[in-house]
Amino acid sequence: MVNVELQIPARSPYVGVVRLALSSLARTAGMDEEALDDLKIAVSEACANAVLAGEEAGSDEAITVHWIEDGERLMVDIADPSGSPPDPDAAELDTGGFSSRLVMSRALLETLVDSCEIESVPTGGIRTRLVVNRPAG
């Protein structure tokens, strides 16, 4: 089991830092480049959503990214202290008839990893859990 926790300020320049750390962790774990590219986008989406939610809320509470790796899967938890769970009733399209950024973000999160769960946290905010199953053997 490998556990790595990274705490970043809820500001946009630090999302790139998370990607750099993630690349290094994924390569150490033997993840192939295509799966890494997908995971990088999913983690960036969760972090970008957290940064934008923090900006909107006027909060500077840190974002925590927790990498957990075992024999069967890689799990990345992103704790977003200002985020809200997806609203199933929210409009999918903006006024111009295009998908809103959040809808596109959710499509990427749900497609690029094996599982994506977004849960409310009792202390406030949300936790996004991304899971990538590792090939057997």
Add this chain to the structure above:
Amino acid sequence: MELGLGVRNLDGHAVVDVKGEIDVYTAPKLREKLIELVSEGSYNVVVNLEAVDFLDSTGLGVLVGALKRVKAHDGTLSLVCTQDKILKIFKITGLTKVFPIHDSVEEATKQSG
């Protein structure tokens, strides 16, 4: 992490060559550049993504915003991209139906506007 932005004119189009990573940090720089071009009267725009290593929903949001701006002037916004990892982002979000995506800048300037 820097975003490189170069602008050139080709066959009546403003071609924006983007280099680097487009994410929540750098996307506002791309947005500013595209708004500037439209406000200066460039309504046929090609965004060249061939040297882009990373793109997320904030970058997509900027491209959609720019498309709306040029369309308000009966203009066009097309993209140049052949990288599978970037094309995948457009496919997942359904934007391959929204943007004309070309293999080269020359092809993009010939087929739009």
